[in-house]
Structure formats: structure tokens, C-alpha cells
Amino acid sequence: MHVGIESSAGGAAWELELRRLAASEEDTARGMFFQGTLDVVGFLGGDGAVARCKGVAGLWEINPVHMYPVSRFLRLSSTAARLLAPQLDGFEGVLRRMGTQATVDFVSSMFGRDLMHTAAGSPRKLLQSLGDAYRAAVSYGDRYPLWTGEKSARFIMRRDFMPAAYHEGVLQGVLEAIGAREVRVAGRQVALLDSEYELSWK
Structure with missing residues (x-):
């Protein structure tokens, strides 16, 4: 069982914000991780949820192989986790599902x-x-x-x-x-x- 710094959804969201604040513009991740998370959001939350996550991240077009600031991914992930938490066993359940999807996308790259x-x-x-x-x-x-x-x-x-x-x-x-x-x-x-x-x- 995972033990986080905070167990509540509010605490987990705040932890993601602290991580975002610790990141610099040189800390980047490939677009495949952004797209994988949006695929999960689209499947479970629909187009409106996808648009909301893209808006929060400030990314409307994503190239899977391009590098983007991880601070944007953290914004996207936090929003996705709040939107999908009721369907996926809470905030951490969403993060786990996002990680699984990241593996699917990475293995196929x-x-x-x-x-x-x-x-x-x-x-x-x-x-x-x-x-x-x-x-x-x-x-x-x-x-x-x-x-x-x-x-x-x-x-x-x-x-x-x-x-x-x-x-x-x-x-x-x-x-x-x-x-x-x-x-x-x-x-x-x-x-x-x-x-x-x-x-x-x-």
C-alpha cells in the first residue's frame, strides 16, 4: 500500500503544487506522458474534461516526442486527479492509472x-x-x-x-x-x- 506525505485528496493536490513550484523550465518530460493522461481523462471524463486539463496546462497541441515543462504536466495531472477521483478510488487511484497508461505509451514508443x-x-x-x-x-x-x-x-x-x-x-x-x-x-x-x-x- 502506498504511503504518501498526505493521504487526503486536498493534501495530495497540495503536494503536487509543491512539486510544481520546485520545478524549473529545464525540467521537462516528453509529450507522450501528457497525451497518455489526456487519453485517460477523455475515456473517463469526456471532451469537456480534456479541454479543461489542456487549458490548465496551457497546451492545446501536443507532440508525443517533444519535451515540455514538467510543471505543466503537474498542473494537468492535478486537475485530472481531481476530476476523476470519484471514479478511480480517489486521488492516488487516478495517479496510479495515469502511471499505468504512461507505461503503455512508453513501451510502444x-x-x-x-x-x-x-x-x-x-x-x-x-x-x-x-x-x-x-x-x-x-x-x-x-x-x-x-x-x-x-x-x-x-x-x-x-x-x-x-x-x-x-x-x-x-x-x-x-x-x-x-x-x-x-x-x-x-x-x-x-x-x-x-x-x-x-x-x-x-
Whole structure:
């Protein structure tokens, strides 16, 4: 179970705002993550919700491979989470779903295909290469595994702007995409922009 800095929706929204304030214009993410979130919003909330999220982010046309300020993604994500929380088990449920969608979009991109080819069906190789894959998708942060067993690891993220619930969805999705079974992911925030994830699979 994810343990956040705040458990309430209001606290989670405020946490996203603090993250946004910590970001600079040089902290960027590829448009595929924006589009993936908008796909979730459109599916569950309709065109009006999509328009509202685009307006908040100040982005009306999004190129999946272009880099955009992560501060805009945080605005979009916060609005999406508030709009969809009643349908997806609260604020963190929305973030988790957004993370899962991000994995779907990433795996189908040229960056994700390179990662899956390098991993060659091995969850360990996947996690070892995941930090490099993140660097192809975002301009900030550091990510790496610490091995705790043959089929378990603690995955470390430093200076990442998305909450642990989002990356729980990402990590669950990418391990399942490589063919891992009975995947378990439990994330925790250790600081505003730092998080750690206990991973296991069969």
C-alpha cells in the first residue's frame, strides 16, 4: 500500500503544487506522458474534461516526442486527479492509472522498444536499464535498482516530480509488460522529490 506525505485528496493536490513550484523550465518530460493522461481523462471524463486539463496546462497541441515543462504536466495531472477521483478510488487511484497508461505509451514508443529489446524478457535486465530509459523520456532525476533477491529489488528515484502512486503504476506496468507474473509494487515517499519502491515478481 502506498504511503504518501498526505493521504487526503486536498493534501495530495497540495503536494503536487509543491512539486510544481520546485520545478524549473529545464525540467521537462516528453509529450507522450501528457497525451497518455489526456487519453485517460477523455475515456473517463469526456471532451469537456480534456479541454479543461489542456487549458490548465496551457497546451492545446501536443507532440508525443517533444519535451515540455514538467510543471505543466503537474498542473494537468492535478486537475485530472481531481476530476476523476470519484471514479478511480480517489486521488492516488487516478495517479496510479495515469502511471499505468504512461507505461503503455512508453513501451510502444521507440524509447520503450529499445528498452524491451535490451531487457530480452528479463525483469532484472529491465530494471537495470530503466534508469537510462527514464533519461530518454525526462530531463531530470536519477533512478536505479538495489537488488534484494533474485526476483526482488528496491527501486530508488531521486529528484522525480511525480508522486509514488504514479510510479507504482509505471513499475507495475513495465514489469508486467516484460512478462513478470504476480508483480508486487509498494512505494513510499522519503522526501518531496525522492521515493523508493519495493518490487517482487515471479
